[in-house]
Amino acid sequence: MTSQSEHDVFLSFRGEDTRNNFAVHLYQALDRNGINPYKDDKELRKGEEISPALLMAIEESKISIVIFSENYASSTWCLDELVKILECKESKQQVVLVVYYKLEPSTVRHQEYSFKDALAKHEEKFKDDAKVQRWKTALNQVPKLCGFHLKINQDEYEFIEEIVQEVSTSLPNRFDLNVAENPVAIQSHVNYVIKTFLCIEENDTRMIGIFGSGGIGKTTIAKEMYNLIAKKFKDRCFLADVRESSKQNQGRLGQLQEKILSNIHSRIRVDDDHQGMELIRNRLCHKKLFWFSMMLIIWTN
Structure with a gap:
């Protein structure tokens, strides 16, 4: 079994929106460039709580990429991933990149439209104000993160290349060759x-x-x-x-x-x-x- 610590990048995304298109294309582009991405491929998840394996994958990744799409907030797993990612940003100085996939950034920031509806359903279902408030607080922190906005009809290939370049630049010492410590002059x-x-x-x-x-x-x-x-x-x-x-x-x-x-x-x-x-x-x-x-x-x- 491959250890999650071998992964450079954690991808957080809503499966029904991006699993068979943008997320897999980004995964493949990262992999082609020698970057090891973690992508949760499970179609069916049991229970409401995020799995320990995913929590560990987030903690041990150097970079997390959050792909916001129309139905992202409808998944409690995605929202829990976002909370954990932001915690790792603060505690581990993890780099976090945000992708707005055919979605206006203001929709996430102000929790409008599909995000507003999803959070309302969560409040009704869980009756847990603290949990939902954590999700809302996490979404409010999004403007502070480095973001990429893919607009409708925009070239997806070039957009993904920009993200890959940013990831390559952000990963510390990926391409370093071995040099003796403190060589004279x-x-x-x-x-x-x-x-x-x-x-x-x-x-x-x-x-x-x-x-x-x-x-x-x-x-x-x-x-x-x-x-x-x-x-x-x-x-x-x-x-x-x-x-x-x-x-x-x-x-x-x-x-x-x-x-x-x-x-x-x-x-x-x-x-x-x-x-x-x-x-x-x-x-x-x-x-x-x-x-x-x-x-x-x-x-x-």
């Missing part, structure tokens, strides 16, 4: 290269070579630069030991080309070097990416 060299040569804010293509005798820290500098910059890019790739890999494959680069393409797209087979060159040219020519290769750092637009 490394930071001054890293800062010098970044400020003097990279100029990331400029919208152009750059190639930088770091060279010198063995053991002086070239790779360490490159790794530290990668750690500092990779999160700014949607697509990124790190290739280590390029020279050795090339020698082992008698100078053929297909395996390395496959790794570059597979880091950015799904698994792609490269049969020979020439095919790999064409695939890289065609698949990556319109992408902004960060690419570290041996002693080279390259990014393209």
Whole structure:
């Protein structure tokens, strides 16, 4: 059984509204980008109380995404999830992102329309003012959270890409490479290269070579630069030991080309070097990416 602690993101959503469309599309997009999402797939739930497994999944996730849809408030499970998510935001500094799925933010904030009707039914059913008040208080806190508003007829694919990019940026040190702690004078060299040569804010293509005798820290500098910059890019790739890999494959680069393409797209087979060159040219020519290769750092637009 997979431990819930392995999940980066918890998705809270109303199944009947989004399970077979937006929620699953977002889940798949996160998964494709190397982000481990938790999505409750149970169609039928027993009882009114949220399960301990879901509470643990929320607690152990780094980010929670709340997908507000028309019938979200009709589910007591969803409302309990929201309360727990906000508790974890305060106690664990968990990042919380809100999605308004074809729903006006004011409907949630002021508990209007379907939200008002749902809460009225809960008050009548439970006769528990404290429980319903907790749900209302949680909904009132929504404006303080980072929100994404998907309007009717808006492009869902691009909208999901924005969320995935925000999640990638928010997850701490997801792409960090292992670097020795406190290497001597490394930071001054890293800062010098970044400020003097990279100029990331400029919208152009750059190639930088770091060279010198063995053991002086070239790779360490490159790794530290990668750690500092990779999160700014949607697509990124790190290739280590390029020279050795090339020698082992008698100078053929297909395996390395496959790794570059597979880091950015799904698994792609490269049969020979020439095919790999064409695939890289065609698949990556319109992408902004960060690419570290041996002693080279390259990014393209």
